[in-house]
Amino acid sequence: MSTIVEVPHYLRRFALKVSSEYTQSTFTWVLSLAITLILLFNSFDLSTGTIKPNVFGVFIAFAFFTGIQVLITFLIRRDLNAAGYIQRNTRRLGYIQLLSVMTGNIFVVSAAFLLIKERKTPEYTFAVYMILTQVFIMAVSALNLFKPYVSDTFLLGIFLLGIVTVFHLAVLVLIIKIGDQQVMPKWIIGISSFLFVTGITGNMFAVLLGWNLLMKVRQNQNPGTGTWYRVWEKVTANMTSMLGLFFIVFLFSISVCSYLTFDYSMAIENNYSAILQPPSPAYPLGTDDYGRDLFSRIIFGARISLIVGFFSTIIPFIIGGILGAVSGYYGQRTDNIIMRLLDILYAIPGILLAIVIIAAFGSNTITLILALSVGSIPTYARTMRANVLMVSNYEYVDSARAIGTNDFEIIFKHVIPNSLAPMIVKSTLTIGGAVIATSSLSYLGLGIEPHIPEWGNILKIGSTYLESHSYLAIYPGLAIITLVLSFNFLGDGLRDALDPKLD
Secondary structure (H helix, E strand, O other): OOOOOOOOHHHHHHHHHHOHHHHHHHHHHHHHHHHHHHHHHHOEEOOOOEEOHHHHHHHHHHHHHHHHHHHHHHHHHHHHHHOOOOOHHHHHHHHHHHHHHHHOOHHHHHHHHHHHOOOOOHHHHHHHHHHHHHHHHHHHHHHHHHOOOOOOOHHHHHHHHHHHHHHHHHHHHHHHHHOOOOOOOOOHHHHHHHHHHHHHHOOHHHHHHHHHHHHHHHHHHOOOOOHHHHHHHHHHOOHHHHHHHHHHHHHHHHHHHHHHHOOOHHHHOOOHHHOOOOOOOOOOOOEOOOOOEHHHHHHHHHHHHHHHHHHHHHHHHHHHHHHHHHHHHHOHHHHHHHHHHHHHHHOOOHHHHHHHHHHHHOOOHHHHHHHHHHHHHHHHHHHHHHHHHHHOOOHHHHHHHHOOOOHHHHHHHHHOHHHHHHHHHHHHHHHHHHHHHHHHHHHOOOOOOOOOOOHHHHHHHHHHHOOOOOHHHHHHHHHHHHHHHHHHHHHHHHHHHHOHHHO
């Protein structure tokens, strides 16, 4: 005769606090409700007193799935309080929420995937976001079908994206079947190779998944190689970090795929027959005062924001990292010379230095990258120097010196690799600042050339139509805000994952 063991009350409360599903579900319905209310407000045309049927239809769909998400949150709370775990029937509601992918509600879809599976490995999480990224790329690219014309490579691009999507879906099913088994079969290396190839579409989740699978195979052969795997376990368990990473990867991927699926002329050529058109199927975000498609301009503008943000971060990361490492390792006179010179550079306001460089060498993408990079070198050097000062006193560094290892090898093989964690976190947080600086300089007419679609340039045009056509400023502004928030969320997740005090 079986005995029913009642879960103590304090354990139920603890289960509620530590449940990632409950936290994610609460976060999801709050955000989804906010979007639903915004859609409700925009479904009414206050000037004419009529209802916009398309927007109202989207509002109904969002409201339906938001209501189910509220119910799921209540059921999860009830299950955890009653039994200490989530019942299978509650998890099955996640399959209904998967249908919300048709509304584009990434918050509900990602929460549904994470609710369905009880044990969520990094491979499963990467596979989920990989297929979601691919589906959203296909959906956004397909919107070009409503335009007056499409690019010559549109059909080829959609065909290739469809093949990649089918492959990614098959990989997701395979990951679900493999489950959380520790020993990976050798043939998984072949799957990883194909995932790396599909990374050519810009879907970095495919690359991360392939890399993680290879690390797991390697970990089976050498158990001491799982440090970064444990870091990704922590990052993938953080929903806000993964949503931030999703938006970054999605923007990067759509920027790459737009070479095939978007027509650049829609973003730069004047169309006086479609001036200041409101959002419609042909122009999802409307047109500007020259009849250019705002949707296409924002898509192409993402390339510049990501390129400038990445390179204006990686350049000071490398230069500042090397200077800080040399300064912290050798100390004394070397430290004084390097750091005092960097202090002089640090005393000049970054934005002022960027304006001076751009004014001297002209307004273009390369100059903008250099202008933003130079001002960031001192902060990276200071961060690396502080880390190196601490790492240089560790026993393994003293042991390397004792056996006669030269300083160059000690710095680049032992000291710098063990000082990179704070630098990586800092880089993810400062890319957002670089994106804002890029848009700010372009808004002032000192960044990217005015005729090139860039978010700051688009915002500058839209700011003159705030009263009559506010969407011209709202959409590029939302793009900037969302990208910066995404980098900040990812940086926070990496900081928590790389902090040994939180283990």
